Each structure stands twice: as C-alpha cells, then as structure tokens.
Amino acid sequence: MAQLDTLDLIVLIALLVGTAAYFTKGTYWGIPKDPYAASFANANGAKAGKTRNILEKMEESGKNAVVFYGSQTGTAEDYASRIAKEGSSRFGLKTMVADLEDYDYENLDAFPQDKLAVFVLATYGEGEPTDNAVDFYEFITGDDVSFSGDGAAEDRPLANLKYIAFGLGNNTYEHYQALVRRVDAALTKLGAERISAAGEGDDGAGTMEEDFLAWKEPMWTELAAKMNLEEREAVYEPTFGVTEREDLSADTNDVYVGEPNKNHLEGKSKGPYNSHNPYIAPIVESREVFTVKDRNCLHMEIDVSGSNLTYQTGDHIAVWPTNAGKEVDRFLNILDLADRRHMVISVKGLDSTARVPFPTPTTYDAAIRYHMEICGPVSRQFVSALAAFAPDAASKDEMARLGEDKDYFKEKVSNQYLNIAQVLERVSEAKWANIPFSILIESIQKLQPRYYSISSSSLVQKSKISITAVVEEIRVPGSKPNIVKGVTTNYLLALKQKQHGDADPDPHGLTYAITGPRNKYDGCHVPVHVRHSNFKLPSDPSKPIIMVGPGSGVAPFRGFIQERAAQAKAGDKVGKTILFYGCRKPSEDFLYQDEWEMYKQALGESFELFTAFSRETDTKVYVQQRLSEQAALVDELLQKKANFYVCGDASNMAREVSIVLGQIIASRRGVSPEKGEEIVKSMRSSNQYQEDVWS
Numbered sequence: 001m002a003q004l005d006t007l008d009l010i011v012l013i014a015l016l017v018g019t020a021a022y023f024t025k026g027t028y029w030g031i032p033k034d035p036y037a038a039s040f041a042n043a044n045g046a047k048a049g050k051t052r053n054i055l056e057k058m059e060e061s062g063k064n065a066v067v068f069y070g071s072q073t074g075t076a077e078d079y080a081s082r083i084a085k086e087g088s089s090r091f092g093l094k095t096m097v098a099d100l101e102d103y104d105y106e107n108l109d110a111f112p113q114d115k116l117a118v119f120v121l122a123t124y125g126e127g128e129p130t131d132n133a134v135d136f137y138e139f140i141t142g143d144d145v146s147f148s149g150d151g152a153a154e155d156r157p158l159a160n161l162k163y164i165a166f167g168l169g170n171n172t173y174e175h176y177q178a179l180v181r182r183v184d185a186a187l188t189k190l191g192a193e194r195i196s197a198a199g200e201g202d203d204g205a206g207t208m209e210e211d212f213l214a215w216k217e218p219m220w221t222e223l224a225a226k227m228n229l230e231e232r233e234a235v236y237e238p239t240f241g242v243t244e245r246e247d248l249s250a251d252t253n254d255v256y257v258g259e260p261n262k263n264h265l266e267g268k269s270k271g272p273y274n275s276h277n278p279y280i281a282p283i284v285e286s287r288e289v290f291t292v293k294d295r296n297c298l299h300m301e302i303d304v305s306g307s308n309l310t311y312q313t314g315d316h317i318a319v320w321p322t323n324a325g326k327e328v329d330r331f332l333n334i335l336d337l338a339d340r341r342h343m344v345i346s347v348k349g350l351d352s353t354a355r356v357p358f359p360t361p362t363t364y365d366a367a368i369r370y371h372m373e374i375c376g377p378v379s380r381q382f383v384s385a386l387a388a389f390a391p392d393a394a395s396k397d398e399m400a401r402l403g404e405d406k407d408y409f410k411e412k413v414s415n416q417y418l419n420i421a422q423v424l425e426r427v428s429e430a431k432w433a434n435i436p437f438s439i440l441i442e443s444i445q446k447l448q449p450r451y452y453s454i455s456s457s458s459l460v461q462k463s464k465i466s467i468t469a470v471v472e473e474i475r476v477p478g479s480k481p482n483i484v485k486g487v488t489t490n491y492l493l494a495l496k497q498k499q500h501g502d503a504d505p506d507p508h509g510l511t512y513a514i515t516g517p518r519n520k521y522d523g524c525h526v527p528v529h530v531r532h533s534n535f536k537l538p539s540d541p542s543k544p545i546i547m548v549g550p551g552s553g554v555a556p557f558r559g560f561i562q563e564r565a566a567q568a569k570a571g572d573k574v575g576k577t578i579l580f581y582g583c584r585k586p587s588e589d590f591l592y593q594d595e596w597e598m599y600k601q602a603l604g605e606s607f608e609l610f611t612a613f614s615r616e617t618d619t620k621v622y623v624q625q626r627l628s629e630q631a632a633l634v635d636e637l638l639q640k641k642a643n644f645y646v647c648g649d650a651s652n653m654a655r656e657v658s659i660v661l662g663q664i665i666a667s668r669r670g671v672s673p674e675k676g677e678e679i680v681k682s683m684r685s686s687n688q689y690q691e692d693v694w695s
Contacts, residue, residue, distance in 0.1 A: 054103040055110060058096065061352045065093045067118040070100050070133025070179065074373070074445045076122040076168050079201075079212060081442065082381060083118055083166075086216070089234040091224060096353035101132040105139050109147035109157040116195075116227065117161060121183060122168040125534070126684070126691060127175025131275070137179065141186045156191025162226070163187060164195055164219060166212065170204035170695055172650040174658075174684055196222040204651060204695055209379050210406060236388065238438040241348045245361055248344040255344050256362040258322070258370040258517030260527070265359070267520075271308045275449070278320045278527035279307045280520060284464065286496040292588045296471035296507075297552065298492055299455075302528060305463035309528075313457045313559045314535040314692075317465050318449035320527035321488040325511035328369050331421040335440075336431035341365040347441065357446045364437070369513060373445040375419045375487050380409050382443045383423060389435040395428040402427075416476050417484045420444065426480070450488040451531060453647060453692055455555035457563035465530070467492075468555040468591065473508070485510060492526070499524045535645070535692040541567045544575040544642035546634060548657050550582035550612070550623045553648025554591055556692055557581075560645075565602035574606050576637055578630075582612035582623040623653065624660045634661070635668035643688055650693035661689075 051057050058066060065087055069080035077097075084095035093116070111117065124130045129137035139145060147157045165187075167180025177200050184198050199215030201208040224231060248255055259265040261277060273279040285301035302317065311317070332338045345367070347360045358371035368374060384403025390396035402409045402423075413423055424432050456466035471493050472486025485508055494512045497505035505514070515522040537560055538545065547557040557579055568574045579596075583589040590611075600607050610630060614620045627634060638644065644661065646654050658680060666676030683689035 050102075052102065052104045053107065054098065054105075055107055055112075057098075057103075057353070058115065061096060063094045063096045063353065064114065065095045065116040065118065067095060067097050067120060068100050068136075069097065070119075070121040070130045070136070072122055072124045072130040074448045075208070076120045076130070078445045079166065079168070080118070080120040083120065083216070085239070085442065086220075086234070089237055090220070090231055091229040092232065093229070096351070097355070098353075099132055100136045101134075105136060106146070107148045108161060109149045111158070111161045113160045113162070114227075115162075116223070117163045119163060119165045119180070119183060119187075120168070121165070121180045123170075123173070123175065123177055123179040126173065127178035128534075129179050131531075133179070137183065140190075141182055145186075145190070153190055158187060158190040158192040161187070161192040162195055163192055164198075164223065166199040166201070166215065168201050168203065168208065170650065171202050172204040172655055172695055173693070174681075174691075176202075176204075195219075195226050209377075213380065213406075236385065236436075236439060238436060239350060239354050239442050240356060240438045241350050242437045242441070243346045243348070244340075245344040245346055248361060250342045250344060250363050250366075252344070254361070256359045256517075257366045258513070259359070259520070260320070260370075261359060264517075264520070273307055273309050273529050275318070275529060275531075278318075278449075278529050279304065279309055280516070280525045281307070281528050283495055283499060283524045283526055286492075286499050286524075288496075289468070289591050290589050295589065296489075296493055297589065297591065298467070298469050298471065298489070298496055300467040300469075300492065300496070301456075302465045302467065302526065303463065304465055304528075304530075309530050310462070311454055311458050311465060311530045312532065313454070313459065313537060313563050314556050315454050315458075315533045316451040316531045317454050317467060318451050318529045318531055319467075319488055319492065320449045320529075321447065321491045322513055322516075323369050323372075323374055323447065323487065324485065324490065325369075325513065326509065327375055327419065327421070328365065330425070331368055331374050332364065334421050334424045334432055335435060335437075336433035337364050337437075345437070347438075357441065366517065367441075370517070371447055372440070373447045374421065375484075376445055378413055378418060378420050378423055379443075380404075380406065382420070383409070383413070385439065385443065386424075386432075386435060389432065389439075391428055391430040391432055391434065395430070398427050416478070416480075416482050417474055418482065422482070447487075449529070453535075453556040455558040457559045457566065459563045460566050465528075466559070468552050468558070470552045471507070483508075495524055495526060533692065534687075535647075535690050537563060538643050540575075542573045542575045544577070544637045544640055545645065546578045546580075546637055546642050547645045547647075548580045548623050548627060548653075549645075549647040550580075550653060551589075551648060552591070553646075553653075553693075554579070554581050556647055557645070558592055558595070561596075561599050561603075561607065564606075565599045568603050568606070574603060576642070577603060577607045578610070578633070578637065579608070580610045580612070580623045580626050580630075582614065582621075582626075584615040585613055586611070586616065588615075622656075624656045627657060628660050628664065631664040631668055634664055638665070638683075641688065643690065644683065645690050645692075647692040648694075650691075650695045654691060654693045658689075 067080045067084045069076045071077040080097050084097045087093035087095045122130050165180055165184050167177045169177040196219040201211040250257055263269055282303045284303045287299050289299045290297040332341050342363050344361050344363055347356050380403050387396050387399035390399055452467050454465050455468040469489050471489040474484040476482040490507050490510050491512050493507040494505040494514050549557045564574045564577050596609050610626045612621045612623045612626045646657050662676035662680045665679050666673045
C-alpha cells in the first residue's frame with residue numbers, strides 16, 4: 001500500500017472536516033437557532049423537527065382545511081381557532097389552525113383543489129403585517145414571487161387554491177385593513193379563488209365581534225354550496241384532553257406553576273429573550289408622576305443589563321402580566337374549582353395539529369393566573385356555547401338569549417364590560433361545575449404581553465428602559481355598577497407599592513402574585529421583552545422634528561428629547577425640537593414638568609414646549625388647537641423637511657391632529673383643503689409623518 005505524503009494527508013483531513021461540517025450544520029456551527037421557538041411544543045411532548053411543508057402536514061394529519069393566522073395580540077388567533085372549530089363541528093371539515101410563521105409557502109401552487117385555506121389577518125400599526133406574518137406577506141406580495149412549479153405570476157400559479165379571508169383592523173388608522181386587502185389582491189392576481197366576500201372586523205368602531213358574526217354566516221352558506229358540505233347539528237367536541245394528576249403535586253419539580261417555558265422551570269433562564277421567552281428584569285426605580293390621589297401614573301426603570309436585550313429610542317417594551325388574585329378567585333369559584341385550584345392537570349391536544357397554549361403539567365390556578373385572558377371581552381359565540389353546560393334550565397335559556405340577541409347581549413354584557421366569570425355570576429349564582437375546562441382553554445385567549453412606548457433614550461441609558469404608564473380604570477354606572485381595572489397597569493402599581501415598602505400591596509382592592517412562580521420574581525422583578533418599532537428619530541440630529549403627545553403619549557418623546565439633549569451636550573448640531581403636550585391641569589398631571597426645564601437648558605432655543613390644559617379654565621384647550629395656533633412655525637419646519645410625530649389616542653386626538661395639519665398646510669401654502677390632505681398622506685407614505693397610537 002502506497003505511503004500517504006504530507007499533501008495527501010492535508011487534502012484527506014480537509015475532506016473529512018468538510019464532510020463533518022456539512023452533516024453537522026446547524027448543530028455545532030452556523031445557523032444560530034432560537035431555543036425557545038418551540039418551547040410550548042417541547043413542554044407538551046411534541047416531536048422535534050416538525051415539517052414546514054403545509055401540504056405534507058395536512059396530508060399526514062388527514063386535514064382538508066387549514067386556517068392560517070397573522071396575530072399580534074392574540075385576537076386573530078382566537079378567530080382562526082373559532083373558524084376551525086365551527087367548520088369541524090357544523091360541517092365536518094377536518095380543520096387545523098396554523099401560525100403563518102411556522103410554514104413555507106413556495107408550494108402553495110400545489111395546494112389540492114379539494115382543500116381549503118383560510119387567512120385571518122390583523123393589520124398592525126401603520127398598515128404593517130403582524131410579527132408572525134411578515135415573511136408570508138413579503139413573499140405573497142413580492143414582485144418576484146415564485147413557486148415550486150416555476151410558474152410566473154402571469155401564469156396564475158395558484159389556480160387550484162380556494163381560500164377565505166377575514167381581516168382585523170381599526171378604522172382610526174390611516175391604513176385600515178391594509179394587510180387583508182393586499183393579501184387578498186395578491187392571491188387573486190396569482191389565480192386563487194376566493195370563496196365569499198372577504199370579511200373585515202373593526203376594532204375602532206367597537207364592532208369587531210359583531211362584524212365577525214355577521215360575516216361568517218353567509219360565508220358558511222357559500223362555502224357549503226361550493227364544496228358540497230352538509231351542515232349538521234353542532235355538538236361540542238373537545239380539542240384538548242384535560243387529565244387531573246393525583247400522582248403529582250404543585251411542588252413537584254417538573255410541574256409548571258406559571259413558568260413560561262422549560263428553561264425558566266429549571267431555573268436556567270437564558271436568551272435570546274423575545275415574545276416566546278421573557279427576561280425576568282429587576283425594577284430599579286418606580287415613582288408616581290401624577291400629583292393627585294385618585295389617579296395614578298407610573299414611571300419605572302427596568303434594568304436589562306446582562307440580558308443582551310437591546311433597544312433603540314422609540315421602541316416598545318412588552319410587560320408580561322399576571323391576572324389579579326380577585327379575578328382568579330372569582331373564576332375558580334364560579335366554576336367550582338376553588339377547592340382544586342392547586343390540582344395538577346395535564347393538557348394534551350386530541351389532534352396532532354392542536355397546540356396547547358401553555359406548558360403542562362400545570363395547575364388550574366397557574367393556568368388561569370398566568371396564561372388565560374380571563375378579564376378580556378366576552379363573545380356572544382362563547383356565551384352561546386356555554387349554554388349547554390348551564391346549572392339549570394333558566395340559566396340555559398338566559399345564556400341562549402344572550403348568545404342569540406345581539407342587542408340584549410350589548411345591554412347586559414358588552415356595555416357593562418363584563419368578563420366571562422362575571423357573566424356566569426349574573427346569570428346564575430349556582431356553580432357552573434359542568435363546564436369542561438377544555439372549552440375554557442379553547443375559547444379564552446392566551447394572556448398577552450402589553451406593549452408600552454419606551455420613554456428613555458438608548459443613547460443615554462442603554463441598559464435601563466423607562467416605562468410611563470397611566471393606571472387604567474373604567475367605571476360603569478348602573479344598578480349593578482362595575483369597575484374595570486387594567487390588568488397590567490395595576491400589576492405594575494402593585495410592584496411599585498411593594499418596592500416602596502408595602503409588604504402586601506393591593507392596589508384598588510386587587511392582589512397579585514408579584515413574587516411569581518416559586519418566588520422567581522421576588523425582589524421586584526417583572527417579565528419583559530423588547531419589540532422594535534419604526535417610530536424613530538431622524539438619523540441626522542440637525543433635522544427638525546415636531547412632536548404631538550398629550551398625556552402618556554408623551555412617553556416616547558421624553559426619550560427623543562433626552563437623546564437630543566445628550567447630543568447637544570456632546571457638541572452635535574441639533575435641529576429645532578418642538579413638543580405639543582397636553583393634560584388636564586399643570587398642578588395634577590403635567591408629566592415630567594421639571595425635566596422639560598432641564599432639557600431646555602441643554603438644547604437652548606432649539607427646544608420649544610407648547611402646552612394645552614383641558615381642565616385649567618372653563619375653556620377646554622387641546623393639543624390640536626395649540627398646533628393650529630402655531631401654524632406658521634409648523635409649516636416653516638415642514639418646508640424644511642421636519643419629521644412630524646404623533647403618539648397617543650388614535651380614535652380622537654390623532655385623527656384630529658391629522659386633519660388640523662392638512663388645514664395648516666392648505667392655509668399656509670394657498671392650496672385647496674383636498675391638496676392639504678394629499679400632502680399629509682404623502683408625508684405618511686414617505687415616513688415624514690409617523691404615528692405610535694392606540695385606541
């Protein structure tokens with residue numbers, strides 16, 4: 001046998017290394033993967049390495065209908081689940097629900113003619129796709145979209161695809177229903193066949209639920225005719241199996257009592273921290289910024305040092321809340337679960353495509369406290385479904401009436417802002433012990449993080465994130481008055497009270513498990529992650545900016561001005577920086593009043609603050625009036641390409657500010673009102689006009 005010389009050995013070793021590298025790609029090198037992307041699946045024993053081929057998944061699971069969702073807050077996911085559930089129970093469809101980010105779409109051109117796709121899509125922000133729908137949206141609406149069959153767009157490659165579409169939006173936003181409309185147009189252009197008109201639910205008008213209910217009935221009728229489906233009497237068929245585990249206790253190490261995933265359970269929390277995996281961050285400072293006793297506004301500093309969490313000025317911080325103890329107790333009591341609250345349960349999908357929304361095994365208490373949106377709005381469809389499990393005939397009839405009569409439901413439930421436990425209490429004081437826990441898991445949304453505009457500058461404090469949050473409360477008058485408390489802001493208030501020495505904080509009569517599961521949040525910690533935003537300062541600090549932010553809408557602008565003050569101190573040329581701020585009275589709720597003076601000293605004549613007080617005199621003054629008064633200055637800066645920012649209430653303030661700005665432009669430039677509106681729209685399109693608003 002010939003001897004191997006040095007060169008032969010080098011070549012051979014290189015080949016071996018290359019081969020090993022190829023077959024271990026993604027395991028030992030390259031392609032860093034988020035270890036939490038399938039955290040719930042791992043917790044529930046699902047198989048690793050799931051396919052991203054939706055056709056393969058449907059085939060292996062025996063499905064003939066898939067309901068995709070693009071959801072930011074969980075509402076679109078909830079509607080997707082309801083469509084899938086009703087399609088199965090009423091028409092015998094073999095349905096599955098699918099997160100858009102879990103699959104690839106190049107093979108949609110091979111979608112079988114006898115199967116159905118449903119798209120439930122929320123429009124987020126200023127006409128943007130939700131985080132989990134970005135890849136799908138960019139693919140399907142792209143100019144160079146291509147599929148596995150190599151067909152070009154003009155060849156109508158999706159001719160076999162039958163689909164249904166429902167959009168969720170808010171009419172107070174400029175780009176209302178942009179996502180579902182653009183996706184619908186793209187699918188149609190590519191040859192797909194839409195069955196029934198695309199539905200649109202309007203959160204801005206408060207009619208989302210009724211819009212959905214009104215849309216779905218004719219949709220089912222048209223679908224049944226198109227696909228030869230026969231309607232049958234709908235009977236509840238559980239999606240999840242819930243098993244009480246006498247062999248386990250809440251103290252057992254592998255039982256989840258509120259931990260979001262396995263690493264948190266094992267005390268090995270590590271990044272990347274994101275919407276699947278929160279960072280348990282210490283609160284290093286908290287204080288009140290209102291000076292009245294009957295209203296609260298919190299300023300908090302969250303320390304993210306050592307977490308690798310980063311943010312940019314203008315981003316959002318997500319706070320993961322827990323439900324108030326009072327509401328958890330109410331929920332457990334009415335369902336006759338109070339005595340079994342710490343009973344361990346295992347939850348398993350009865351279908352291979354069913355995704356358990358929280359890790360198990362867990363307890364009734366933990367599932368309700370940490371994972372279920374028990375204080376959220378109630379749907380007529382859910383109430384109707386619970387009628388079958390009523391404790392007596394009278395209660396069953398009342399639940400049926402609430403489910404069928406939308407005006408009666410509005411009077412008794414919606415207008416009262418009742419949560420589901422309150423509805424059950426008012427219908428019957430008897431225990432609703434017959435309700436399967438599975439239907440509650442299926443029908444109540446997952447408890448979602450709440451997003452707050454970060455009120456600090458990443459240039460000034462890169463490892464500390466500031467939050468400015470008004471503690472929410474809605475008082476509903478009537479014979480049975482109801483006071484609705486904000487879930488997350490009251491949770492933050494409890495943390496603030498604890499940090500200031502209250503051993504047992506109970507803001508507004510509410511208590512919270514603020515030390516977290518197994519005391520892992522003790523010492524004033526809160527679960528958070530960061531969501532990046534397009535609401536940004538210009539990269540050139542010399543460019544002028546105009547900001548409109550009444551109330552807590554001033555939060556991101558505190559960060560903007562903090563950053564510009566630091567740039568000015570560092571010797572940078574800083575452009576004109578104008579803030580229009582409004583509140584009730586300067587003696588009550590003038591946020592950061594002392595700080596503006598400090599920033600003025602740093603920025604000099606570059607910074608101007610215009611205030612509007614709505615309760616200071618008999619005449620109410622709002623920011624849009626101050627904006628109008630400064631028309632000459634505003635238009636002068638806009639002519640110099642100033643960025644224009646609005647943060648706060650979308651339904652009234654933001655809309656009126658947009659109208660006033662159009663009027664200013666029309667008046668100052670001598671053009672028609674229509675031309676003024678057109679210029680404002682052009683500013684939005686070019687990102688010169690930016691909004692961070694909510695309803």
